[in-house]
Amino acid sequence: MPYHIYDKMKSAAILILLLVLAIVAASGFAFFHFANTAKNTGQNQPPGASLPNVSLPLPVPLPQAPPAASSSSLPSSPLDDIPPLYPQFNWSQPLPVVELQALLYDNRPSEPDQAKWFWATLDLPGQEWTASEIVPCDGNVDPYLVDFPLYYQTQLRDTRGWNDNVEAGGLLLGAILADGPWGSTQGYLKVSGENIRVVAASWQNQSKSSCPLQMVMKVFVSDVIPFNRLDQPTHLRGSPGAGMVVPAP
Numbered sequence: 001m002p003y004h005i006y007d008k009m010k011s012a013a014i015l016i017l018l019l020v021l022a023i024v025a026a027s028g029f030a031f032f033h034f035a036n037t038a039k040n041t042g043q044n045q046p047p048g049a050s051l052p053n054v055s056l057p058l059p060v061p062l063p064q065a066p067p068a069a070s071s072s073s074l075p076s077s078p079l080d081d082i083p084p085l086y087p088q089f090n091w092s093q094p095l096p097v098v099e100l101q102a103l104l105y106d107n108r109p110s111e112p113d114q115a116k117w118f119w120a121t122l123d124l125p126g127q128e129w130t131a132s133e134i135v136p137c138d139g140n141v142d143p144y145l146v147d148f149p150l151y152y153q154t155q156l157r158d159t160r161g162w163n164d165n166v167e168a169g170g171l172l173l174g175a176i177l178a179d180g181p182w183g184s185t186q187g188y189l190k191v192s193g194e195n196i197r198v199v200a201a202s203w204q205n206q207s208k209s210s211c212p213l214q215m216v217m218k219v220f221v222s223d224v225i226p227f228n229r230l231d232q233p234t235h236l237r238g239s240p241g242a243g244m245v246v247p248a249p
Contacts, residue, residue, distance in 0.1 A: 079190055079197040079224050083155035086148050086201075089131035089217055097128040099220050102176045102187065102198050105230060106238075110170030118238030122230065124198055126222035137211035144203050144215045149186055152201040152219075162188035162199065169227060176200050182208050187220075191227070198222040 085091050102124035108117055135141055156162035165174040168191045175187030175198050183204035190197055200220040207214035 078161070078192040079195060081160045082199060082221060083152070083160070085129055085219060086151050086217070088143055088147070089133070091129045091131045091219075094127040094129050096125070097220065098123050098125050099128075099176065099198070099200065099222065101235070102126075102200065102220070102222055103189065103196070103230075104174040104176070105171045105233075107171055109167050109172050116238075118236060120230070120233035120237070121235045122225075122232075123234045124222040124225065126198075126220055128221075129219045131217045133215050135211070135213040135215055139211075139213070141213065141215075144213075144217065145184075148203060148217055149184065149201060152186065152188070152199070156188045156199060162190045164188055166191055169230075171230070178202075182206075194227045195224050196227060196229075197224050 100123050101121040103122040104119070105122075106117060106119045111117055133144075135144070157164070163175075164177065164187065165172060166189060167173070173189060173191070173196070175189040176185055177187060178185040183202065185200055185202035187198055187200035189199075198220075199222070200218075202218045202220075204216050204218075205213050206216050
């Protein structure tokens, strides 16, 4: 082979080798630079800065457990064990009232001397709910005159231990009771420890005619009162002697 041809082939081979080495070196530098930049990006982000957006599959949310049953639905004391309002009527918001002669009591259970007997009544503060409806001449009066009173008799006396009269502390206590041609009131009371409470349900035909009836229903719930409040009756009859002293139950 002539020398000048061999020399040209040798030069070409050297140039090709140098080109390959240059490409490999450039690729290595680019990879090192990319890896170092990605590392620094994760380390040098300022607080609160966001990383580059990356599409990842969203996690499947776990099913939420049902809320735990609230203990607030349970009565905090026996005197708070009161049924819901009769569900068949549309009731007003409660209003503060004073129920006249809501509680009646006398000392006959503990006083053998009839000359020392006394009878007393006590007006009680509390809240009252009201519902009113017009009943036409061909309407059914049972929801007002029968079902409504029976609901509170069943829910209070038969189910929750309230009574229309109770003997406690040497006294006979009675809840308000009234009955007439145009209305009726039935009260229930409960004594717990040294406290008393009264609940009363009443209906009244305010039109005072056979039809149509203008029915008004009321539910009264007294405040909880201490037993020694009976020392200060609203009305008193009889001979309590030198000062009326009511013993604790």
